[in-house]
Amino acid sequence: MNILDKIIVDKRREVILKKSIIPVSQLEASVFFEKKTISLSDNLRKSTSGIIAEHKRRSPSKAEINYSFTVEEVTKGYENAGACGISVLTDGKYFGGSLDDLLLARATVNIPLLRKEFIVDEYQILEAKAHGADLILLIAAVLTRDEIKSLSEFAKSLELEVLLEVHNQEELEKSIMPTLDMIGVNNRNLKTFEVSLDFSKQLAAQIPDDFVKVSESGISSIEAINELKPFGYKGFLIGENFMKTDNAGKAAKEFISKL
């Protein structure tokens, strides 16, 4: 089994267990169901930098990136740096994140927050909403077209935006539908960890213009962004490059000031 399949097996178990102790009614009682969503796609369309900065402590491909920051320090720093939005990893086992991280981020900043998670069930979308997210990620590699349709429709019914992640042409073709707001090309193959900006470059022309194009992962230089922009990318998701420094906010600020 590849790592992505393992993560999904664990995730399905996790969701079943969580459903058994926290009922949907409890999630729906959250104040965030009353809160207006902040649109990441609007921010990206208007921005000249397009940076979505990620809070990421570790990953399956890198055992430890940074455990010494607080969520408040990182997210405040990203907001001050001028990021268009922040991605918060909430998976615990593989990424060292939690829904509490999302809640603390929400209490700290007023820019769009992405719940970065392996979503396989509507329940996780309710959790995202209940913890203050403005948008969710759906990963085409682990979902059927019908699942992408029903999960994205459910997200839209809660006024959440949807970022759909693809890694190849087949995933892109099966996924295109009007309930998506942004399409992200992951430069990292989640099954093999191979990273190359060529994945973004090769798929760009096939992403219809109605969707904001986002390039995700493995971006560590201004040159990379300048290479990707002519392909129509408006958003750039960056985690490790900021989190591996001793001041993620400062690193993001220096980076964004050069764009």
Ligand SMILES: O=P(O)(O)OC[C@@H](O)[C@@H](O)c1c[nH]c2ccccc12
């Ligand atoms: O740290 P990087 O290489 O800048 O990557 C950030 C982000 O794109 C990456 O964390 C990511 C992209 N898609 C995902 C899906 C699940 C978990 C994580 C991810």
